[in-house]
Amino acid sequence: MAEHPSFVADPVLRDRAESPLTGHYQPGDFGTLADNDPGVTLSERFGLTIVELAAWRGDEEKIRSAVASVMNLKLEGAPGSGAAGENGSAFNTAPGRWLVSGEKAELAAELAGQTGTAGTLTDLSHGRTVIRIDGPRSRWVLSKLFAIDFSERVWPVGHGVSTSHHDIHAAIQRSGADAFDIIVFRSFARSFWHVLCRSSEETGYRVT
Template identity: 30%
Template sequence: MSEAVSALSGATFDGFAKLSDTGLRGMITVRGDLASKEMAAAIKAATGAAVPAQRRVGVGDKGKVAWMSPDELLVVVGYAEAGATVAALNAALSGVHALAVDVSDARAVFAVEGAGCRDALAKLAPVDLAADVFAADEVRRTRIAQVPAAFWQTGPDAFEVICFRSVAQYVFDVLRLSVTKGSEVDHLG
């Protein structure tokens, strides 16, 4: 059996912000009634976090859960734990209209870190990233350049960007151009 590798095998770029492929990540799409007690219990057991409110991210002791749409969550766990977490979620949600699917190998995750990270993302996404507007626990499902992506804050000067693996090189390249020294905007950083 072949060994799993991340989309860009740990690629990095240093500009006015640092860009890096974060490696393999367990990611599970969960669909269903987000307000149900079964969903709340399943998500809590899987991640240690509560089902987040609209456009929010919850962090627990076993993982992270991001609100993606009125009936969809993204559960983020260690890559090696994804299969067992899917099985646990499906067992906990049996008997209710719900779905949990491992999408780990269909996604890529990049970190954008440094004082200029907000400016770098703001150049590519139609989102107000001002520190007093974009909350620390907020997730935004949007576009980076012209492809679907989502991102959230992981620290005061750090974000993670998730995109489809099929467009990983394109997203990395536009992020690289966005963080290249000499292209600073310096409105938000």
């Protein structure tokens, strides 16, 4: 693997890092549960590697090929299109830009080695928090917070969008049948977590 001359890997050290939700993340069941069955499940995906890839004009295919090589994900060029798999996920956030995440600590360095001079890579791992909402009422809860159509016909698995909840920027990607990953700035994570929990009380929610 060729070494990128201008990138210094700084992976998240999971055993030393501290979640911004520390002291506010309480596992258990909350809200109004129907037959002890929560409408949604909330969890933090702590310690992920999160990077933004941006291609120089005309080099978009090279960036997509780099992601395919490292993560075995096939990306398209359409806005919002993306993919999710065992090695992580990625989706198009803007023309020539992709937000990529995965559990592998070396992910950023490996992507940097493959992209070469085709674009830029920015490691966002230390500045972002990923919260997952899953369950049969996940779309219902998300629709309270975002003016977006979350229906099946416009949100295939892997599809994502960059949006905001009031002043809190959020990147949302569908990661499963009823699962959505919400990526927010670390400094807003605690506030957004409380908003999401309150919004889930009506359906009942489980924190895992």
